[in-house]
Amino acid sequence: xxxxFDDTRQPNRRRFLGLAGAGLVGLTVAACGNNLGQTSxxxxxxxxxxTTSTEGPSVxxxxxxxxxxxxxxxxxxxxxxxxxxxxxRAGQLGARPAVNPTAAEGTSGTHQLGVAQERDALLYxxxxxxxDQSHAMVLLLHGAxxxxxxxxxxxxxxxxxxxxxxxxxxxxxxxxxxxxxxxxPDVELIDRALMETFSRYAVDPQRLAIGGFSDGGxxxxxxxxxxxxxxxxxxxxxxxxxxxxxTAGNPGIFISHGIHDDVLPIDRCSRQIVPRLERAGYAVRxxxxxxxxxxPPEITREALDWFIGSENGSAAAASGTR
Numbered sequence: 001x002x003x004x005f006d007d008t009r010q011p012n013r014r015r016f017l018g019l020a021g022a023g024l025v026g027l028t029v030a031a032c033g034n035n036l037g038q039t040s041x042x043x044x045x046x047x048x049x050x051t052t053s054t055e056g057p058s059v060x061x062x063x064x065x066x067x068x069x070x071x072x073x074x075x076x077x078x079x080x081x082x083x084x085x086x087x088x089r090a091g092q093l094g095a096r097p098a099v100n101p102t103a104a105e106g107t108s109g110t111h112q113l114g115v116a117q118e119r120d121a122l123l124y125x126x127x128x129x130x131x132d133q134s135h136a137m138v139l140l141l142h143g144a145x146x147x148x149x150x151x152x153x154x155x156x157x158x159x160x161x162x163x164x165x166x167x168x169x170x171x172x173x174x175x176x177x178x179x180x181x182x183x184x185p186d187v188e189l190i191d192r193a194l195m196e197t198f199s200r201y202a203v204d205p206q207r208l209a210i211g212g213f214s215d216g217g218x219x220x221x222x223x224x225x226x227x228x229x230x231x232x233x234x235x236x237x238x239x240x241x242x243x244x245x246x247t248a249g250n251p252g253i254f255i256s257h258g259i260h261d262d263v264l265p266i267d268r269c270s271r272q273i274v275p276r277l278e279r280a281g282y283a284v285r286x287x288x289x290x291x292x293x294x295x296p297p298e299i300t301r302e303a304l305d306w307f308i309g310s311e312n313g314s315a316a317a318a319s320g321t322r
Contacts, residue, residue, distance in 0.1 A: 084184035091183040091226040091245045095194035097203040113196050119170035121193035122148040128163040134204035137165040141212030141219050144175040158304050169193050176219040178243050209307050211235030235303050237295045240264040256287040256299045263293040
């Protein structure tokens with residue numbers, strides 16, 4: 001039986017400072033439990049965190065920031081206030097694909113969803129979209145200092161050939177809420193964007209992924225594990241941590257990381273994350289590549305082939321390899 005990440009305590013504050021755009025190394029690790037050890041540190045600091053799961057082994061993790069590149073801090077956008085619901089504060093998404101979406105043919109291309117006055121979510125619908133057929137979809141999350149366009153660009157060059165619907169949202173601050181503080185406003189906006197998309201477009205509930213790069217990859221892991229009954233697949237390019245408040249379902253997981261990454265170093269990030277996921281019973285397709293903090297085209301292609309080639313989360317898990 002797969003170990004669960006069960007929460008036995010509520011941390012006072014989550015602050016994972018690993019923002020690529022802010023010049024800080026991500027200190028993260030959440031393992032075997034939603035009772036994560038939250039860590040927080042600036043350049044030159046060192047933090048430890050220990051947790052105990054009711055079903056899994058106790059876990060402790062430490063990540064230091066002894067070698068941090070010099071970067072220009074990312075500006076913090078000024079966003080309209082968003083009042084999170086209790087579910088959003090718990091990292092839970094309520095949206096589900098609709099049985100009878102309303103969109104007609106002729107709606108391909110990139111669209112603003114209108115769920116936020118600033119930094120709105122973007123939806124890309126491929127030319128081959130047909131309202132009478134269900135389509136695979138990926139929710140994409142940008143890295144620190146990024147925007148919805150940056151998230152969309154991760155898979156948009158391959159979307160037409162795969163007939164893939166893409167949704168990209170933008171964080172309310174310089175990075176995603178659980179990194180800056182705690183779950184809440186970004187979960188709320190993502191839920192609105194998903195509800196709007198599902199109400200208008202035919203999305204296959206058996207081929208629904210969440211993915212992202214850097215901080216977006218960390219957030220994809222965190223939300224994907226928390227909402228595994230919604231997402232059948234998780235794609236994390238160069239993640240720094242995982243911070244689910246709970247786990248559900250059995251999503252397949254794809255993780256990639258460059259061996260020369262000096263923003264989120266592989267030894268302290270993916271090489272810590274992947275074994276913890278595997279010990280918890282998740283099957284992970286893990287790829288290391290000879291490169292820095294980036295997503296090479298061949299890695300993007302493999303991730304998409306892995307996603308599209310799996311009929312559901314269980315099939316994805318069955319195909320997981322190191």
